[in-house]
Amino acid sequence: ENIFDRSRMAPKTPIKNEPVDLSKQKGCTPERNPITPVKIIDRPQPDPWTPTANLKILVSAASPDMRDREKKKELFRPIENSEQSDTPDSLQYDIVDDSTVDEFEKQRPSRKQKSLGLLCQKFLARYPNYPLSTEKTTISLDEVASILGVERRRIYDIVNVLESLHLVSRVAKNQYCWHGRHNLSQTLKMLQEAGELQYGELMTLQHKEQDFEYKFGERKKETIPDSQDRPLLDFSEPDCSSASANSRKDKSLRIMSQKFVMLFLVSKTKIVTLDIAAKILIEETQDTVDHSKFKTKVRRLYDIANVLTSLGLIKKVHVTEERGRKPAFKWIGPVEFPEKTDELRGHSPTSDPLPGTQRGASVQYQTSATGKQRFTRHASFNSAQPCEAIRRKVSSEPNSPRQEKQASVVNSDENCSKMINLAAVCRQKIEEDTGKACDTETILNSAKNSNITLPLSLLPAPGDPDFCVNPLPQPVFPVVQADVPSFSLPIGISSQASHPSTPAASKTENGKPTVVPNQPFLCFPSSSFFMLCGGLQENNSSELLPPAGDLGSRSAEAQAAVPPPFCQKRSSHKCSSPSAPVDDEEPAAKKQTLEHSFLPLSLVVPKKPSGSPKAESSPGSGCSAAVHLEMDHFDLASPVAPEVANKESVKPLDCQKQEKQSQNKDSEEPPPGNKHISKENASQPFQPQYLYVQPPAGLSSFNFLFSTNQAPGAISLAANQMPSLSVPCVMVPSAALASFPLVCSPSFTSPLSPAPEGSFSAAASTNFSMSSLASTTPVFISTTAVVTPKVSPAPSVDPQQPPHPALHLSPVLTRSFNAVKLDSPVCMGHPVTLLKLQQPSSAPLTPKSIRPAHHEAFFKTPGSLGDPAAWKKNEGNQTRNASSVQRRLEISSSSPD
């Protein structure tokens, strides 16, 4: 039967081709309408058998080999001819001839000739690497499949990978749009950022069995600051990717491809072994990774690797490890991304149809024609497909499903930078030897210890004016950034975040450029980072305290509150006073976002919708763009309260650049001293500064604070151990943050303010919060255990995962909050509730375990980061969690609407 089919196929294809091809080829060019379902035309006769066809069949029957050959030939011919696909007949004839001839035997296509890599090359050969911007070439799957002589299924494999890199995007059924490599660098950059977030610091690679290896991703790019450009990128990317990608499920292949690329980008060595990649990429595996699953994953990786190889991004190499030689791939593509250049160049001029501000929207629209839902989804995350994927998974997967978590980070330090370095070092070591890893760990530990003491201090911020958030000027960032592992958001989100900065600034300015010089907090322009400086005051802390249960309830509120602030930040420049400027933006946007997004999800959803709306809404200024980013982020959190946002906006956020600078000073140190936090601390004696990082898309709920100065180091980054977050940051539930004044903007006082208790202005501040989700529970994530002290106890939480300690987030208990609050004033001292990731080092995590954490967190939901269990533990939390989860899910689904 098969034979029969095949034979049929051959004839058939040509036929199709003709019609199709014609249109398509032509179509390739610009004009075509995306919309289409081109294919229709084709199929007319299933069997247009030609005489030859019959022969073929016979032949094939005679020998399978023959068949193959024939096919191949056919395939090739067309290919050779390239576009000529014209003569189907001829093909057939040829085939026939061939069959007769022995050539077949000679050529024997052998498997290699059929390889996906080769096929991909042929595919790529058909399209220009850098197509003119103006036109878009459309790709018809049917057409291509017929031309290349392969089943459509294979084309999907190629296209899906290309799509993950935004080389193509799906326009409609059967139709893909060829973008070429204009955006490739951007995409890679984004992936790198995302990868850093996810895997970043700790890229953990698990090797084999039990060993873990941690890789710490280095942050190559330090500059997060770029935010300006990013936005574009984000959008653009998102567009492309999102549009196409979102459509279905998570599309594992796409996601896998992105993750796989991320691994390369994050890896110092640029070499990733398949098994490690497979382990990391197996999200689900959670506990038991099935061997079969692993195998399957590896198969897929080969598929992806073949395509990437064809793209010249990677090459196959072998790594000899202790265990022996393992297949691996080395990244041979660009390592450094000119940042925007790509964007600017590539995009703007040429390709992007949808560039710019609108882009996101526009794109969506286009796509929308095809499928609304998809788009909608996309919209929500343009850039961050992964996120979506994650969500989906979460929702879908019972196992992994996690709740989201929120965490706010408390302190970070320069240490981060150090940490990073360490991580890198560790990673290297690890790579070299597993054993070495230990060393690194030790180091880390030491660091941690130091940190530990400090744990988090949350910011005590008082609601006061004192705290100001200033957006740091980008320039400043670099320093910090460098240090810190980037948190860049996951794909989609991050981009947005970055992007906004500029515009936002403008608005913010209105309020005041400088809010308070002294302010303890700095806001980073980039949405993603914020630096908080200054001592914290206690007051707010109280607010934070709210019991977990409360949190849950509050969280929502908090969330709502949170968002606004960010916006301001974006404006990196100045955040102005509370004065309204910002407000405008936020509110509208937020509201919209809110509407769109569901609360919890904020991260996920928001983007697009929010973005567009925001932009629109905010008349203001460029801010819009910037805002978007932030907004988006926030949105997630905030859905709640647009109002709040408004309020917030009202309040001056105060971000001043100046302050930043000052802060910067403080913060700066980090890079240099990686090693010991303690030292840093010493150096840092200053006020504690914190960097606030917006949660990556995946992590919507978490807030990260990094202490610039002190280092408590935190965290030393447990990175070593944990893949999860090695970063020295603390994750604090948004709720917690909410209470903090720092948050940004003091300006907001959000009525909503989550924290009833505290309710201070701080409340307003809460904004940050992404809280929505987890908000309630503050969590620390440290890889290592160390850190925290107190909090503790709870961490154990996860019964389930115990084995995989890796990431547990220990949920900080509510109390922790309290504690935190209390401590507050001092950054350091706070008893933060840190949750360490449990596992840290000691136990060798299995890759699986690790993965789960990462993956989930990264991909799926913020919650995923932590152990679900942890969440559970918190009683109140649980509910929340669940709710949050649901929300997410809902959102995802709903958002589209």
Add this chain to the structure above:
DNA sequence: CACTCCCGCCAATTA
């Protein structure tokens, strides 16, 4: 035998 990964069944998703 291990590494690759083609092939195509068939489920999920769309149209």
Add this chain to the structure above:
DNA sequence: TAATTGGCGGGAGTG
């Protein structure tokens, strides 16, 4: 319901 997509894993080719 039909078509499109794409997950998945058996098992074959290659070295």
